[in-house]
Amino acid sequence: MNIKFRLEDEVCRAEWQSSAAYMGYEGVTHGGIQFCLLDDVMANLLYLRGFTCVTAKADVRFRNPLGIGEKVELFGRLINRRGPLAIIEGQIQLAKDETLIAESTGHFMVKGRFRTSQSTTTD
Numbered sequence: 598m599n600i601k602f603r604l605e606d607e608v609c610r611a612e613w614q615s616s617a618a619y620m621g622y623e624g625v626t627h628g629g630i631q632f633c634l635l636d637d638v639m640a641n642l643l644y645l646r647g648f649t650c651v652t653a654k655a656d657v658r659f660r661n662p663l664g665i666g667e668k669v670e671l672f673g674r675l676i677n678r679r680g681p682l683a684i685i686e687g688q689i690q691l692a693k694d695e696t697l698i699a700e701s702t703g704h705f706m707v708k709g710r711f712r713t714s715q716s717t718t719t720d
Contacts, residue, residue: 600634600671602641609642609673612692615665626663628699634671635687635701642673642685648707650683655703661696668692681707 602611613634621627636652643650663669670690677684683705689698 598633598637600637602638602645602671604642604645607675609638609645609671611638611641611671612668613671614668615663617665620665624665626665626667628657628659631659631663631689631699632657632701634669634689635699636703638671638673639685639687639701639703640673640705642675643683643705643707647710649709649711650705650707653682653704653706655701657699657701659699661698663689663698669698670695676702683707 598613600611600613602609615626619626619630635657636655639655640650640652668691670692672688672690674686675683676686685703685705687701687703689700690696691698
């Protein structure tokens, strides 16, 4: 998917554009792909801070369909951290008008610290 994640003001951000390769129903990006984007932006919030983590649990709410060819912005924000458990909120919004497409709350188990970085690209 070649997404470049970055930290800006304690928020993990990225941009992505859907294509026909990710289509579920005619003209709409598959919900599983959307959840992948949410999981990735939430996990990268910790990764970019130098932590390894695994997704323990996540809930997703689909608000509006994501059309093929649409450009979106991804956001991940830390909600709470207690010991090894981090609760993170993820959102997908249309780049053109900030329409909320999908949102997720994820629980991540932090496994350890490995380094400090400010950007990463995932395939």
